[in-house]
Amino acid sequence: VSELQAALGDAEQQRELQENEGRALRQELRDVRDGQRILEKKGSAALKDLKRQLQLERRRGDRLQERLQELLASPRPRAGQRETGGPGGGGGTWGGYRESGG
Secondary structure (H helix, E strand, O other): OHHHHHHHHHHHHHHHHHHHHHHHHHHHHHHHHHHHHHHHHHHHHHHHHHHHHHHHHHHHHHHHHHHHHHHHHOOOOOHHHHHHOOOOOOOOOOOHHHHHHO
């Protein structure tokens, strides 16, 4: 009888150890899943931000391209263009002086 009680005690101890191990593994699994969700959300937010930045840069590039086409399509610099540059005859934004200087 005492041998059976000892065996029963050992079996109970083994069962308790396995239950504890199972709980620990389930908690670890939950933690890993939570970590994955957090990483996915961060990645999604980063991707969304990068797409927004790309769209802004494309628009900026399009505007610059349009402006460049306007400048290339317009006749050579005129006297009136210096006046539109602000006070002081253009403020150095017009490249006419460099072209005539060589």
